[in-house]
Structures are given as structure tokens and as C-alpha cells.
Amino acid sequence: MAITRKRAFYLILIFLIIIDICLLAYVTFYPVDSSLKVGAWTFDLILCVVLWIEFIYSYYHCDDRKQYMRDNGLSILGMLPLNFYFLRALRLIKLVQMIKLYVLARDSEKAFTRFLKRTYLDKILFVAILFIFLLTVLIRIVDSDIHDLATALWYIVVSATSTGYGDIVPTTVSGRIVGIIAMVGGILIFSTLTAVISSIYVSRISRDTRDDLESKIEDLTLEVSKLNEKLDELKNEKD
Amino acid sequence: MAITRKRAFYLILIFLIIIDICLLAYVTFYPVDSSLKVGAWTFDLILCVVLWIEFIYSYYHCDDRKQYMRDNGLSILGMLPLNFYFLRALRLIKLVQMIKLYVLARDSEKAFTRFLKRTYLDKILFVAILFIFLLTVLIRIVDSDIHDLATALWYIVVSATSTGYGDIVPTTVSGRIVGIIAMVGGILIFSTLTAVISSIYVSRISRDTRDDLESKIEDLTLEVSKLNEKLDELKNEKD
Amino acid sequence: MAITRKRAFYLILIFLIIIDICLLAYVTFYPVDSSLKVGAWTFDLILCVVLWIEFIYSYYHCDDRKQYMRDNGLSILGMLPLNFYFLRALRLIKLVQMIKLYVLARDSEKAFTRFLKRTYLDKILFVAILFIFLLTVLIRIVDSDIHDLATALWYIVVSATSTGYGDIVPTTVSGRIVGIIAMVGGILIFSTLTAVISSIYVSRISRDTRDDLESKIEDLTLEVSKLNEKLDELKNEKD
Amino acid sequence: MAITRKRAFYLILIFLIIIDICLLAYVTFYPVDSSLKVGAWTFDLILCVVLWIEFIYSYYHCDDRKQYMRDNGLSILGMLPLNFYFLRALRLIKLVQMIKLYVLARDSEKAFTRFLKRTYLDKILFVAILFIFLLTVLIRIVDSDIHDLATALWYIVVSATSTGYGDIVPTTVSGRIVGIIAMVGGILIFSTLTAVISSIYVSRISRDTRDDLESKIEDLTLEVSKLNEKLDELKNEKD
Incomplete structure (x- = not known):
């Protein structure tokens, strides 16, 4: 409730x-x-x-x-x-x-919580949002060709996704530095996203491998426990 | 038949x-x-x-x-x-x-079915096709510079692959929002594809590791079962 | 020799x-x-x-x-x-x-041979070279703005790496289809390359994991072989 | 100290x-x-x-x-x-x-040292810096449209991140060769970075799997060593 x-x-x-x-x-x-x-x-x-x-x-x-x-x-x-x-x-x-x-x-969504904890996806999203907004403000201040924030945001997203239409291009040194940060930072963020998606697949493969090996170990454990029982019997017979 | x-x-x-x-x-x-x-x-x-x-x-x-x-x-x-x-x-x-x-x-293609099931490749392709067509229609409606669907499709593919020639660039806020969705969505789709291709390599490596370990455990299980036999012999001798 | x-x-x-x-x-x-x-x-x-x-x-x-x-x-x-x-x-x-x-x-380079066999890197390179040359010839034939093969190659590489300067852009439907093949194909080839590089790191991690587990299993094997020896002794004493 | x-x-x-x-x-x-x-x-x-x-x-x-x-x-x-x-x-x-x-x-940062050793991240960064500077100098020499090093650096970064605004485009064959090297090399460097980030996630998943399996094997080893003890007891009783 x-x-x-x-x-x-x-x-x-x-x-x-x-x-x-x-x-x-x-x-x-x-x-x-x-x-x-x-x-x-x-x-x-x-x-x-x-x-x-x-x-x-x-x-x-x-x-x-x-x-x-x-x-x-x-x-x-x-x-x-x-x-x-x-x-x-x-x-x-x-x-x-x-x-x-x-x-x-939602208490049933523990798998999702574990997923967030393992991949830091919420932290990555947070950094991405902050990164884009900081750079948007920065390029707006630094570049005299960009007159409003909507255009600044557009420039940053176009750069961070490495699309680069070329409709807006900074020409000053400071504007270009912001652009380089946007490009390189964008690649890093999307690389991390690729890594997170990869980790979903890998964790599934890893789980399968573990399950296979665990069942093999369990077979072995069964065999050993049989040995244990037999030894106990042997001991009891003796006593 | x-x-x-x-x-x-x-x-x-x-x-x-x-x-x-x-x-x-x-x-x-x-x-x-x-x-x-x-x-x-x-x-x-x-x-x-x-x-x-x-x-x-x-x-x-x-x-x-x-x-x-x-x-x-x-x-x-x-x-x-x-x-x-x-x-x-x-x-x-x-x-x-x-x-x-x-x-x-084809009943012989079980490996392929398993591959599809594990990687969701068919679902990803489906989402990618739907994604591109929806955005193509949307940009055609929203942007007044794009007069036909062939050009709209061209713009969306150029944006979704983050190529961005810059021959067609939306200038309105709504057109730019569609563009941002195309760019970010395209990166996500291709990231997932990269992850799928990665998972093929990883699953092969994982299988090798598992096979190595399984054979080791199987050797050990055999050893223990031999032990079991010996104990049985010992018991029988006693009786 | x-x-x-x-x-x-x-x-x-x-x-x-x-x-x-x-x-x-x-x-x-x-x-x-x-x-x-x-x-x-x-x-x-x-x-x-x-x-x-x-x-x-x-x-x-x-x-x-x-x-x-x-x-x-x-x-x-x-x-x-x-x-x-x-x-x-x-x-x-x-x-x-x-x-x-x-x-x-070089007989000493067996690790490299195994690497090539596992990652198909030579096949990927081969497909990439063939892919780029076929598309270069195709765009040269199809697009009337591209007058020589050097420019055609430049356009294909710029598209396949998803750079897209926009200095050369096909305007006909057939030219755009070749462009789309270059963009999507290029992403797939570079995705596979990313996957290959990933697999190098993963195989190293996987090997570490396997070595750790193998040493643990070896400990267990030693313990079991001790059991074996003891049982043999017990049997010999009896006889 | x-x-x-x-x-x-x-x-x-x-x-x-x-x-x-x-x-x-x-x-x-x-x-x-x-x-x-x-x-x-x-x-x-x-x-x-x-x-x-x-x-x-x-x-x-x-x-x-x-x-x-x-x-x-x-x-x-x-x-x-x-x-x-x-x-x-x-x-x-x-x-x-x-x-x-x-x-x-910092002696406490052994995990970081191991991380650097395993991923070669410092070597990759070094190669990336050298790569960008060499190409910057090269394009400055080769292309007559690029008059200063700041612009040359800007062109190389825009190409290596596959952004490609298209504000600066080489038109000579030699300039285009440098451009192709920048584009392809850039993709390889960022692919390797993606692989490194992936490997962080994979190594964590792999460690979890290993820990699970190790604890299972350790349990089994304990069980077998108990068996050993029992056999010793049995032997002692006999003597």
C-alpha cells in the first residue's frame, strides 16, 4: 500500500x-x-x-x-x-x-535496479544531459554567430553525435575549442552507451556459461556426496 | 515434405x-x-x-x-x-x-533461430525500419524545405548514420527536433548492432572457456566416480 | 630453411x-x-x-x-x-x-594465425576493400557530377566513415541509393572492427577467469587424488 | 614519506x-x-x-x-x-x-595500474595525441587552403571524430589522402576506446561469474577435504 x-x-x-x-x-x-x-x-x-x-x-x-x-x-x-x-x-x-x-x-523491479547499479546508466544519462547543457550555454556565450539558445543546442547535438551538417561552424579559436570538446565528449558518451548495450548481451552469455558450468559442478557434488554416504555406511558397519 | x-x-x-x-x-x-x-x-x-x-x-x-x-x-x-x-x-x-x-x-537452422532469439536481431531490424519510415513521414510534414518523400528519406538516413552532408538542414524548431531524434536514435540502433556483432565474438570466446573448464570438471567427475567404484569393491570384499 | x-x-x-x-x-x-x-x-x-x-x-x-x-x-x-x-x-x-x-x-606466429582465424580480420579487410572499390566504380557510373575515380573514391570513403563533408552530394535517386549503401555498409564494417578490438580485450579477461577457475579445480583434483591414495592404502592394508 | x-x-x-x-x-x-x-x-x-x-x-x-x-x-x-x-x-x-x-x-592505486596495464589506455592516448599532431602538421604542409596550424588542427579533429562539417575540405589528391588517414585512423582510435570501456563492464561481469563458480568449487573442495578427514578417522580406528 x-x-x-x-x-x-x-x-x-x-x-x-x-x-x-x-x-x-x-x-x-x-x-x-x-x-x-x-x-x-x-x-x-x-x-x-x-x-x-x-x-x-x-x-x-x-x-x-x-x-x-x-x-x-x-x-x-x-x-x-x-x-x-x-x-x-x-x-x-x-x-x-x-x-x-x-x-x-516498484518492489518487483529489482532486476532493473541491479541493472542500473551495474551499468551506471542513470549516471551516464545525467552526465550527458549536464554535458550538453553546459556546452550549449558556453557556445552561446563564446560564439558571436549563434544568437539564441535553440541554435546553440542544435549545434551542440549535431557536433556531439558527430553528424556535423556544417550549417553552423565556429570560426573563432574559443568556439572551436568548445566544438572539439562537444565532438570528443559526445563520442565518449555514445561509446559508453555502446559498451552498456554490449554488457547486456555479454551478461546473458556469461550467465549461460555459468549455468552450464554450475550444473557440471553439481553433478560432481552429487558424486562426492554419494562417496560421503558410502563412507558413512562403511563406518557404521564397522562400529 | x-x-x-x-x-x-x-x-x-x-x-x-x-x-x-x-x-x-x-x-x-x-x-x-x-x-x-x-x-x-x-x-x-x-x-x-x-x-x-x-x-x-x-x-x-x-x-x-x-x-x-x-x-x-x-x-x-x-x-x-x-x-x-x-x-x-x-x-x-x-x-x-x-x-x-x-x-x-528449415529445421536444420536451429543455431540461427537461437541466434535470433538471443540477439533480438530481427526485432532491432524491425524497429530500425519503422523508426526510419516514421521519421521520414514526420520530417516531410514538418519541414517546408523538403518537398518529396525521397528527399525526406535521404535526409533521415544521412542523419541517422551521423553522416550529415549538410545539403539538407532543417531550420525550424520542429524540424530540428525530428533531426535530433533521428541522430540520437540512429546512434542507438547502430550501437545495438555493434553490440550484437560483439556478442558473436564474445559468445565464441565464452564457449571456448566453458569447454576447457567443462572438460576439466568432467575429468574430475570421472576420477571421483572411480573412487566410488573402489569404495564399492572395498565394501563388497568386506561383506 | x-x-x-x-x-x-x-x-x-x-x-x-x-x-x-x-x-x-x-x-x-x-x-x-x-x-x-x-x-x-x-x-x-x-x-x-x-x-x-x-x-x-x-x-x-x-x-x-x-x-x-x-x-x-x-x-x-x-x-x-x-x-x-x-x-x-x-x-x-x-x-x-x-x-x-x-x-x-613464420612458424612462431601461431598466435597470430589463431587470432586471424578467430576474428576473421583478413576476411573483413578483404570485404572492406572490395566494398569500397565496387561502390567507387558504381558511383562513378551512376552520378554525373563525379567526373573521375579519385573523386568517386573520396566520396565513398567520406560516406563510409560517416564523415560526410558535404562537398560532393549525390542528387539523383540512384546516386543516393549508392550513398545509402556506402553509409550503412561503412558503419557495419567499422562496427565489426570495433567488435574485433573488443574481442581482444574480452579474450584476455576470459583467459584470466579461466586460469583462476582452473587453478581452483586443480586444488580440488589434488584433494581427490589424496582421497584416492588413502583408499588404496586402506585396501592394501586389508589385503 | x-x-x-x-x-x-x-x-x-x-x-x-x-x-x-x-x-x-x-x-x-x-x-x-x-x-x-x-x-x-x-x-x-x-x-x-x-x-x-x-x-x-x-x-x-x-x-x-x-x-x-x-x-x-x-x-x-x-x-x-x-x-x-x-x-x-x-x-x-x-x-x-x-x-x-x-x-x-600512489601505492594505493594498484587497481588503476592494473587497469592501465590491461587496457593500454595510456598507450592509446599517446598514439592518439601523436596521430593528431602528425596529421595536423602534414595537412598544413600539403594543403594550400589551410594557412595556419589552428585551422589544420581543427580540420584534423573534425575529420578524425568523423564529424565533417565541410567548412574545410581538401581538394588535392595528397590533401585527400591525409584526410582519409585522419578519418580511418580516428575511427580506429575511438573504436579502441569503445572496446576499452566495454572491457570495464565485461571484466566486472566476468568477475561476478568467476566468484560464483569459485565459491561453488570451494564448497566442493571443503566437502572433499571433510571426506579425507573421515577416511583418516576410519584408518585410525582400524589401527
Whole structure:
């Protein structure tokens, strides 16, 4: 029951964060009148308060506070009600965390938890999101040809996936340095993703191999236990 | 014998579907007069009826109907005689399924079946085809610079393989979102493919390791069973 | 001694093939006067005769002729003295084969032979070379914007590595189909290469695991053999 | 204590090399007046002397001088006080080596040392840096459109990551050959990186499998050793 209530609560939070992200994205990327902007910012502020309450509550009720801070400390970034509009995109981090918590609340999904723990997939996603947003802000500041954040984001994604259409190309040294970081970093992130997907297949093959060998060892164990019984009999006969 | 007849039947269907796809592609991408179009559509309609008969027949004669729907349910998409010309490309899904059925009908190809089951290669191919076609339709609708489906398909493939010539670049926010989905999705699909190819090598290495260890354990089991015999002898001597 | 002579012979052949390839490439890609062309073609013709003699000699002196044809049959493509200048690039296949034979002649390099056999690296390289040359010829024929083979090769390599500068982009449907084959095929080839490199690391890890487990099993075997000895003693005492 | 002092020394060297690289990069890529240039070159010369002293000292105090040359021989390239400004970038190799030495000096980081030894990550990084710088110099010499080293470096990175914006494209045959080497070499380097990341996951899975099997075998060994004891008892009773 507690689990059902918890999950319902997380589901509502996920829903609210998605609405919040869409609203803020709309307000950021499209020209809108200020009343809508104020509305979106108020909604965002209220959501931040709710997220902080949930965070503090969870912190005081968890088993191991140090472990909790290590696991969720970074998600604090996703709860800052900063007025600098772009940093609100960090709310995405909070979304990832909430989805993770929602999944974790399902006690039947232990395999998924183990999978996350073994592959660090949530950490990789987190780093990827942070990486893309930091570089987006950076290239926007550094390159004078990129006039808005939507274009900056487009440039970074096109570079990080090593697609490189060439519609936007930095020409200054500092812009090119950001570009190189985006390209190399992007390859590293996607390489890690390839490695994670590979590890799924490998772990299955490894499990099969282990099962085969274990059954062989069990045969041996059976043989040895027979030996044990016979020896016991021999001893008993003697006594 | 039944297998030979089954395989011949599937081979004919594969042949018909390939002709159908080529005809429809020709009619879609090249300007032709309407009489040829009507001819192609009639041929397509007849093929769809044949495919439906095969599908319903197989459904009523299979061992586990639920399992059948789970395995082949998606291929229904490949049998729709939709007039919206592009969706006919979904006939490709049916082609993949037919080739799979043809291969499965060969009882000697159990290794291949196991390989498909372990790597989900057919599912990945299916997702890749669906992914490319959905995005092709989407970018055609969303981007005003792309006037035909051939160009849309070209743009999506160029983006999904992260080649990015830059001859076609979306400039609107919605077009760029489709582009980002194509780029990231394409990398994920090709990463999974890399993982599948890796798993082939790994499974071979793993098999070698397992065989080495198994033979060692078997030697040991033999040794222990000899011991068992000796103990039996000892016991018999005593009695 | 026979091995040393064999290796010297292969080394000379490798040297001659490299000179031949460079000469033919120079004659193909740069404008030269016809006397040099005739010279290059004569040299190439003589080399082909030498290669055929080596091939027929090896065929009649090998242990298993069927196996020989299966292993080296494709290299026949690299010995055709075709006048169509581009196909002479197939001489590269012969180069790969010669290097392989040179390495195989070193009896100490058994690990390398095993590596080639396990990873099919030579087959992958062969397929890659053939793939690139076939597509180069195809795009040259199909696309009217590409006027020479050097540009065609450049386009295919830029596409197959998914770099996609966008300096040359096919605009016809048939040119784009060749482009798509180059992009997707290139990814598959480089994915397989990634898998091969992965398998080197995995095989090392797997070997460590196997060694660890084998030493444990050996401990167990020792324990069991002790049991054996004791049982023998017991039996002897009794008699 | 010796370790702490060693580490402090390496830390200072790392710090000095970073300053040196930044200074030289600034002097190379930006137009500055000659007094600053002379300053930077003097600083670089002094650093080279310090590095040579460290190198010779370590060489005379190491356990195995042949092994030392094999491990660190290449880093000599990073200590040459060449006046040709670009080759000073080779100082990066020295940086990588210093960071490695710094890490190795921490006795607690044996797992990291083993990781480096198993994956050759430092060697791969070294090859990657050398590869990029050699090609940068080469394309600068070969291609007449590329007027400075910053642009040459940009072109090589854009090609080696297979991004290919298309803002700079070689048009001569020799420029294109360098481009092809950059593209194919880049893919190989990043493939190897993917393989290294994969191997981290695989080694963890492999360790789990091994631990499972080892504990099973150990249980069995215990069982057999108990059997041994019983037999001893039986024997003693008899006597």
C-alpha cells in the first residue's frame, strides 16, 4: 500500500515536471508576452518548493543519510529556482531522478535496479544531459554567430553525435575549442552507451556459461556426496 | 515434405513481396502515368489478401495463439492495403517476417533461430525500419524545405548514420527536433548492432572457456566416480 | 630453411605488388604520357604471370586442395590482368593475401594465425576493400557530377566513415541509393572492427577467469587424488 | 614519506608543463609581440632541462633499465626543445607521462595500474595525441587552403571524430589522402576506446561469474577435504 501511494506521488511529480519543462521551453524558445512568462515562472517556483519538501522529507526518513546525499546530491541542481532562464533546463535532471525513484518504488523491479547499479546508466544519462547543457550555454556565450539558445543546442547535438551538417561552424579559436570538446565528449558518451548495450548481451552469455558450468559442478557434488554416504555406511558397519 | 512445401510457399511470398515493394517504390518516387499506378495498386491489394489468408490460416493452426499474436502481431502493419501511398512501405516489415519464417521452416537452422532469439536481431531490424519510415513521414510534414518523400528519406538516413552532408538542414524548431531524434536514435540502433556483432565474438570466446573448464570438471567427475567404484569393491570384499 | 626461403620469396612478391599498385595508381589518377602507361601495364602483366605461377604451384603442392580453393579462391580476383584500368586496384587483395602468407610462413606466429582465424580480420579487410572499390566504380557510373575515380573514391570513403563533408552530394535517386549503401555498409564494417578490438580485450579477461577457475579445480583434483591414495592404502592394508 | 615527496614533485612538474603548454599554445595561435615569445621559449627551455634531469635521474635509479626505456622511451619526444614551434605540442606526451607517474606513485592505486596495464589506455592516448599532431602538421604542409596550424588542427579533429562539417575540405589528391588517414585512423582510435570501456563492464561481469563458480568449487573442495578427514578417522580406528 505504501508503495502504491509512493508511486502515485512520484507519478504526479513526473507529470508536473514534464509540464514545467514544456512550459519553460516554450517560454524560452518562442517569443511570448510577459504575462505568460510570469505565469510559467510562478508555476516553476511552486514546483521547486514541492520538490524541496519531498527532498528534505526523504532525507530525514532515509536509512543512510550519507548514502542518500551521494545518490541524490546532484539532483539539487535540478531544484534551483534560478531566474537565469536557461538553467531551468536542469529540471530535466530532476525528471530523470523522479523516473528512477518511480521505478525503484516498484518492489518487483529489482532486476532493473541491479541493472542500473551495474551499468551506471542513470549516471551516464545525467552526465550527458549536464554535458550538453553546459556546452550549449558556453557556445552561446563564446560564439558571436549563434544568437539564441535553440541554435546553440542544435549545434551542440549535431557536433556531439558527430553528424556535423556544417550549417553552423565556429570560426573563432574559443568556439572551436568548445566544438572539439562537444565532438570528443559526445563520442565518449555514445561509446559508453555502446559498451552498456554490449554488457547486456555479454551478461546473458556469461550467465549461460555459468549455468552450464554450475550444473557440471553439481553433478560432481552429487558424486562426492554419494562417496560421503558410502563412507558413512562403511563406518557404521564397522562400529 | 511438409517443410519443403512450406519453404517453397514462403519463397514465393518473399518473391511477390519484393516485386510489390519495387513496384510501389517506382510508382511512389518516379512520375508515371496513372494506368501503371492502378496496376501496381491492384497487384498490391491482391498480395494483401494473400498475406491475410496466410496470416489467418497460421493463426488458427498454431500451437499457442497468444504467443503467435505476440510474435507476429506487429506484422499486421505490413498487410494494410492503405491508399496513403507511403505507408505501403510497411510491406518491408512483412518481408522481414517472411524471410524469418522461411529460415525458421528449415529445421536444420536451429543455431540461427537461437541466434535470433538471443540477439533480438530481427526485432532491432524491425524497429530500425519503422523508426526510419516514421521519421521520414514526420520530417516531410514538418519541414517546408523538403518537398518529396525521397528527399525526406535521404535526409533521415544521412542523419541517422551521423553522416550529415549538410545539403539538407532543417531550420525550424520542429524540424530540428525530428533531426535530433533521428541522430540520437540512429546512434542507438547502430550501437545495438555493434553490440550484437560483439556478442558473436564474445559468445565464441565464452564457449571456448566453458569447454576447457567443462572438460576439466568432467575429468574430475570421472576420477571421483572411480573412487566410488573402489569404495564399492572395498565394501563388497568386506561383506 | 625452407621457411626462410619461402618468407624471402613472399617478401619479394609483396615488394613487387606494392610497386605495381603505386605505379597503376599514379597512371590512373594523374595525367601521364602513353609510354609510361604502356610500361606500367607491361610490368603489371608480368607480375600477374608470376602470381599465377605461384598460385598454381601452391595449389598442386598443398595438402587439401578444396580447403586451398576455399581459403585463396577469392584472391584470383587480384590476379586478373584486365585492361579496364580501375579493376587493377583489386591487386590490393593479392597484397593482403601475400602479407598473410608471409606472416603464416613464420612458424612462431601461431598466435597470430589463431587470432586471424578467430576474428576473421583478413576476411573483413578483404570485404572492406572490395566494398569500397565496387561502390567507387558504381558511383562513378551512376552520378554525373563525379567526373573521375579519385573523386568517386573520396566520396565513398567520406560516406563510409560517416564523415560526410558535404562537398560532393549525390542528387539523383540512384546516386543516393549508392550513398545509402556506402553509409550503412561503412558503419557495419567499422562496427565489426570495433567488435574485433573488443574481442581482444574480452579474450584476455576470459583467459584470466579461466586460469583462476582452473587453478581452483586443480586444488580440488589434488584433494581427490589424496582421497584416492588413502583408499588404496586402506585396501592394501586389508589385503 | 618518499612517496609523498615523489608525488609532490610530480604535481609541480604537471603544473609547470600545463603552464608551458598554455603559454606555447597562446604564442603559437595568437599574434603576440616578440618579447613574450622569447619569454615563453626561455621558460620552455628551462622546463626541458628540468625534465631531462628527472628523466636521467629516474633512468639511473630504476630497477630494470631496458624496461624503463621501453616504457618511457617515447616520452623523450616530449622533451625536445625544438625551435620549430609546433613540435613543442609534443610536450603533451610528457604531460600524459607525468600524470601517469603521479598516479603510479600512489601505492594505493594498484587497481588503476592494473587497469592501465590491461587496457593500454595510456598507450592509446599517446598514439592518439601523436596521430593528431602528425596529421595536423602534414595537412598544413600539403594543403594550400589551410594557412595556419589552428585551422589544420581543427580540420584534423573534425575529420578524425568523423564529424565533417565541410567548412574545410581538401581538394588535392595528397590533401585527400591525409584526410582519409585522419578519418580511418580516428575511427580506429575511438573504436579502441569503445572496446576499452566495454572491457570495464565485461571484466566486472566476468568477475561476478568467476566468484560464483569459485565459491561453488570451494564448497566442493571443503566437502572433499571433510571426506579425507573421515577416511583418516576410519584408518585410525582400524589401527
